[in-house]
Amino acid sequence: MTNLHAVAELHRPPVDEPGPAVPLIRARGVSVSYGARRVLGDVSLDIARGSVTALIGPSGCGKTSFLGCLNRMVDLIPRCRVTGELRLAGADLLDPTLDVVALRRRVGLIFQRPNPFPFSIRHNLDLPLREAGVRRKEPRAAAIERCLRAVGLWDEVHDRLDHAAGALSGGQQQRLCIARALLLDPEVLLMDEPCSALDPISGATVEALIGSLKERCTIVIVTHNLAQARRVADRCALFWLRDGIGTIVEQGTVGQIFHAPKSEITAAYVRGAVA
Amino acid sequence: MTNLHAVAELHRPPVDEPGPAVPLIRARGVSVSYGARRVLGDVSLDIARGSVTALIGPSGCGKTSFLGCLNRMVDLIPRCRVTGELRLAGADLLDPTLDVVALRRRVGLIFQRPNPFPFSIRHNLDLPLREAGVRRKEPRAAAIERCLRAVGLWDEVHDRLDHAAGALSGGQQQRLCIARALLLDPEVLLMDEPCSALDPISGATVEALIGSLKERCTIVIVTHNLAQARRVADRCALFWLRDGIGTIVEQGTVGQIFHAPKSEITAAYVRGAVA
Amino acid sequence: MTSISSRRPAERLFVTGLGLCGAAASLTIVAVIGVTTVEATPALSVAGPQAFLTDDGWFPLSGRFGLMPMILGTVLVSLGGLALAGPMGIVSAVFCNHYAPAAVATAYRLLLKALAGIPSVVYGLWGLVTLVPLIAAWAPPGASLLAGILVLALMILPTVAVVADSAIQQLPPALHRGGAALGMRRHTIAFRVVVPAARSGLATALVLALGRALGETMALLMVTGNLVQYPSSLFDPVRTLAANIALEMAYAQDIHRSALFVSGLVLALLVAAALVVAEVLAPDGTRHVD
């Protein structure tokens, strides 16, 4: 189910519907500053519909900030400024008049730090569903079970859905947040280190999930686990700090990046890390 | 610098000073319950002075809860109850009259979720130092630089030490918290997934740090990254859920666990994950 | 469980100090209630406690001590005021945090804080000179339950709004971001995520405001008409317990004076009853998880 009216609204300045050759997301010279500090400079990246793109790179080089631009979470950070060109299916993502709510329904985000609401597990999942207009109880319960199963959490929590989400272990919270983002069936899913708090088994569950989502969902995943990037991604982009400003030094298919890197930085990074 | 007076206080019921053969930390039949829910049962583990012990296992099986017992952070969770025998250098860690402040200075903890104070970066690091009685400014500044360098954060933040710590990226916050725990030179360092938010480079920095700390510090590290466990740890313990209660299914040297596991669960876990 | 005592002298001293603070704070109420009780004793022993509930009419000089209409009046005015000011205060707090541009929010906050410190006599004068005549033109005598509720609502609104605002401001921003990332609309985030997450702070705001409402004297004295009767509509005058004390204390002597202190005691009981209800309705919130 693609949220049709949301798409309709987003398209306000009507543009040519992107064909398969046109990338779903298109970034050109995107820069991000917090106050006077520029942290991301001149990022250009194309993301095709239905692909999985891994963003890798050292800590603090602007990966999270870039994801934040894609669903306009940056709006919530005071003094944060984004420039450049950023389009989703042709629509200008940096347009100040854009309907950000519709955008965020299409573009889900899973945060680096799990952030469940301080309510019960069930209520955490019920809320977005009700917000999306699912009024009846049964379809909500069904969706909740489906998504919890998808992240491998159902068996662990099905008997305590009414307990506080805050009492879950770190990994459980993370998976709860993934499940929550899946509920709305987003068109694009941004995942900021979704497996960082997960053990290998849960991590594998999430990776399998990513695989199964691919058909109906475009995924951008930030990961520090290069092996994981190789396993799940089609394309890969390496962010790097240059003079204190993050940018993309190389991008390409996973094969290219890991086996035939053009830049020395990339070569060193994937080598050093894989070793 | 071992915190001598703290040790002295801790030793209230005088016990024989443990020789090298006696483990520094000794757990026998430790169980943890939150309210009526038992989450950890019958954990027995010995940790030798100067060793690095990795705790691995799936999400929600009680690793964090076990670490919490070792420096009595569990005291802060209402309705949390710990039973069994737990000793540090012979002193009973579950003694309700134990001086937990002295204990926590000896046994540092790095949390799974980075939790910098909502102050400036500098103030985050200044506080524990002042607390430990370092009155003059220069030694504090020196210690701060040393610890920030140790976690590879100095270059990134030295020009904005007075900015808010909360504006750091996820990985930067994580490393800041590691630096903060190092300042006091703890005797035992408990690390709960310290590298989960870190890219391979920063991860390697932290691993190197662990190596360099080994001489003066006993380290217990929870990690989901089995490769990391193999790289940094001497011994390894696998936690597993049995009937909903976490326990240790196997422990031994890293070689044993990864190459000659006794239990099938271990074999499957390390295989599945490494593959 | 948390060990309260500690072996460290500094810490022990600190905890002792805190204990003394707590003891002093709770002693205050003991002292206030104690003084009130001592002063109320003559009337209670002469008339008997039940007289204050069952007597018909309040004519203390003629030995009639019925407080029931005033108890009802106090409850109606306070609940009415709270019913208006509670939601408005919470909405104000939401407004400051999620709707208003920063400058507007700052100005509005300042305004609310000033509102909280205007003497009640000024509210009373305003109500008497502007509000009561308006109501009187419509449904005489004007001075009424309704006037009391409106003036009281305006007076306690800042208490609710300021306390609620600081409770909401304190929530981790991750909460708001989490909601936004799920494509929730602003009002859903505000009223379904933020407000419930701040419920313990909001409960505090309401309790404080209720206390202020029950104890409010001068403003109500000027606008409620102070008639000792059971109101049959919003436009009927009522007298509150606090107004009763202020109205008559100046000339009251002996049993009359003592009977006024019984009003104070009854008010304390009323607050206690309100707290019991509040505790049953809204059990203590827990600490926020971050």
Added chain:
Amino acid sequence: ETAKLTVTGASTLAPLVSEIAHRFENANPGVRIDVQTGGSSRGVADVRRGIADIGMVSRVLKPDEDDLTVNIVARDGVGMIVNTANPVDPLSRDQVIGIYTGRITNWSQIGGPDRPITVVNKAEGRSTLDIFLEHVQLKPTDVKAHIVIGDNEQGVKVVAGNPWAIGYVSIGTAEYHAQAGTPVRLMALGPVVATTGNVANGTYGAARPLNLVTAKPPEGVAARFIAYSQSPAVHDLIHDQYFVPAPR
């Protein structure tokens, strides 16, 4: 000579006594007079307990208060007021009784427009209430009021804001407001016209005394201060407060 006097009691009297005290202090350096309020009953109680040297009492003393020495400083008449928009004038005593007992509930019953009457009464214990009741020969329990008020100013504002209200307040206050343009009009309580002049010359009966009381016959500074308060030297201050100097 240094001395300190504490005067407590009626808030009606406090502004006046406070001003007298300032003048007295200026004339007698070293003397300090602290004026406090809290009500007539407080004045009586404080003087009896010895907390205050002088009490201010804005009413006739009760029979059980004959242990105190009374010194009248000024008088304050009580008159009926209605809104200037109200054409009814004059009111007979019977009509007032009818209004205050609930027999007459509409101005049309006494020749006014068809409007319900809003009856404003004072709170139990207030001396103006006592004077009013005594004058119209009613018991407190007979009165059927719509609004109960405390101070005079409140009464004036209620009547000013409600064209169909009737109440009774201090004549001086009402005169001031009538002059200052507040829409209130004084009406006599009885046959004599309600003016401060008639209160002063004693023809207007419905008036209360404003007293300074002491536990024992005053002596020393207290005696001098009371004498000063009763002297013509402070008559301008008494007029300033819209009271009437007491006949000596």
Added chain:
Amino acid sequence: MSIDALRRRRTARVVDAAVWGVPAITVAALAWLLADVVWHGAGQIDLAFLTTAPRSAGRAGGIAPMLVSTAIVVAIAVAVALPLAVGTAVLLVEVLPPSASAGRWIRRSLDILAGMPSIVFGLFGNLVFCTMLGMGFSLLSGGLTLACMVLPILMRAAEESLRGVPDGCRRGALALGMPRHRAITAVILPCGMPGIIDGLTLGVGRAMAETAALVFTSGYVDRMPSALTDSGRTLAVHVFDLSMNVTGGDRWAYATALVLIGLLLVTAGLLSLASRFLQRKGAHKP
């Protein structure tokens, strides 16, 4: 667009309108009230009004002694109540376990205190501070009585604010081996400071506005106070007296009220600046 979507859009509009409507109503009511005060009072205010003593029972002269008395009484109240309130709040949140009945009783007792009418505080203060403790009518008695009055507001605000401090901060501090009292004073209290300051603003407002409690304690004397043991009339008492007891005092009552409101705005502004400064010094949110 579906009916459902339309309905949802309408809900959003209605809620948004309500959220803007409430402050609009509040501002309108306040503007109305303020306009009243300004209309009647502004004409009386000039420099002399602020710097001279009142004459003719307040209908001439100024309010200088009242300004000083108000400042002193409020300062005493804050100096006494703030430490008590914060101490009690810390006791409830950081020391006593949440289930402790002592904590519940302390909180309940303060809640009841919050509901007592100010005149009862006045009579209480008069009996206890003025008479039993022999302080007489004085700024000290008044300040102490006010301290009792604002204690519940300060305590509740502080308690709430401390409860809102994220557990991560608390655990972080304790895990660093900070003794509990240091964790509280160095980390938890600074984190909770904005809420405490908000409570303080409310409390100061309440104290500055108080009448009935002060008539019986700090008193009615309109002389410039020269010691804490002197009686002194506060601005709010002056407003009350002028409007209720002094015939023809209305305009001066409004003028005094206007000064009081101005003072409140300044105080609230300063306190919020202080709060912001403290936040900036440390700070951000986790």
